[in-house]
Amino acid sequence: MIEESSLIDFGAEKKFYAKEEYIFKQNQPALFYFQIASGEVKMNNYQPDGKEFIQAIFSAPRSFGEPPLFADIVYPANAMATQRSYIWRLPKSAFYNLLRQEPETHLKVSQAIAKRLHYKALMAAELAQQSPENRILKILDYLKFEVNHIVTPFGYKTDLTRQNIADLTGLRVETVIRTLKELEQKNEVKIINRKVYR
């Protein structure tokens, strides 16, 4: 996450995206550094059968889509605003200038990518194994501890829908609904009028 003052100094513009509007699409090369000023962004893929896979959901002040700025690769997923959002957009060349002139900022960017990679590695291990219970708990725990920094039991109320959880874990809605009920039986989550607490 880069300071707004730096973003402004190097010529970033704050651009508005309507709900459901694409910020970039899979397989495109990167032209900008993006950082959320307000709103929410999801990165996703669509499988051959049309099923959605959500890579991640980001909110302010997080950046996203950096990898193709560094390496000669294309976006591995789409990015779409899930709500009306304002997003800082800094052209690639200006981004490079910024990194060169502000080594500490470069470190922060590296840090952000490192965290993302860490999350992906954790999730990959969970996705590879079969158990729906573990997949779902991993996502909830990640959001609880790593993103929201909550430690009290059942202190985290998720705003993900069952369908969201399904799309994040690669499961089906029905399976998520059923597994959440089993997890409630096992006292791993609480469900209070349809809201999931972890």
Next chain:
Amino acid sequence: MIEESSLIDFGAEKKFYAKEEYIFKQNQPALFYFQIASGEVKMNNYQPDGKEFIQAIFSAPRSFGEPPLFADIVYPANAMATQRSYIWRLPKSAFYNLLRQEPETHLKVSQAIAKRLHYKALMAAELAQQSPENRILKILDYLKFEVNHIVTPFGYKTDLTRQNIADLTGLRVETVIRTLKELEQKNEVKIINRKVYR
């Protein structure tokens, strides 16, 4: 990947690891930057049921295990030498000095992490969906195109065993064996005396 001259300048040592020797273990904090001089390293997790999941397999001159050097996180997986290997080991503080004094090297490191994240995102989308065929082809194509830069049809002969593929994709050996045969029927791979070509 950092130049050996830089590594030496900043006090790295080239350490020997025997086959099967651990370089670091899951949940440990990072103390060193690692870069393979020779040999091969795999990063893996063990599931609750003892099943192995291979996060990645690296060979010279690649670096690995950088994320916890940048962010306040622990290793998400174990790293183990799969063969007798020599590995450059640079203490964290020296690594930071190097990044500060050689911005171009910092960029290269960012690039390496970016590529890894890209691969993880691609694989996550495949792992989340069910089809064994796609999981296997994704791994093979990644190794063919991204790692070995081969473009000719069936020009890539993998040295992964069926078990390796199973551990990389989260499938079972039997499923990999059967799926590979189906893929051969569909002319997606060739199998010439047990070796898989893609």
Next chain:
DNA sequence: AAACACTTATGATTACAGTCATAAATTAGT
């Protein structure tokens, strides 16, 4: 207030990867 869309829910059935058992072929170790 009505209409519509979305989310949660449940039951029945199916498909398919996992599991288990066993063995042949190949490679590595002494």
Next chain:
DNA sequence: ACTAATTTATGACTGTAATCATAAGTGTTT
């Protein structure tokens, strides 16, 4: 050269998540 270990292979059976069908509850829009 012989033994042991690993890798590849196949068949039979099982378990479980996906699929399909249907509906109730909740929220949003006009």
